[in-house]
Amino acid sequence: MNMLTNTALVSTAQERREDAVLHVVDFIRREGMTLYDLFSALGDEEAADAVAELVGLCAAPLPARSAVMAELAEVALSLNMLSFREIDALAMSGCAPFDVYGAVRWSGARVADLCARLAAT
DSSP states (O other): OOOOOOOOOOOOHHHHHHHHHHHHHEEEEEEHHHHHHHHHHHTTHHHHHHHHHHHHHSSSSSHHHHHHHHHHHHHHHHHHHOEEEHHHHHHHHHHOOOOOHHHHHHHHHHHHHHHHHHHOO
16 A cells, blocks of 8 residues: 655745745736836826836845835835825826726735735745
């Protein structure tokens, strides 16, 4: 009779930190310009600058966790501080080439998840 042995995959704290940073890198490489466009359309230059800084940081294979955390926290704060009035004004103006409500909701949820993951490592 063959017995299967299960071996647990044990990851170190350093590997978990790197994995969390790499998830942010992947997200920013795919969605960074969309976030930048969203903040630019909303007129939030500070948040757009934080996204631009994140895009620059994520050009490196493994950027510094502290720098990524700081910029991502700035983006999260900006998303949290958006008022319904600002979002409605942009959505009703028709100037944005995307669904403003969906972009804010999805980006906010994803950025919050990534911040939590970075903070937990």
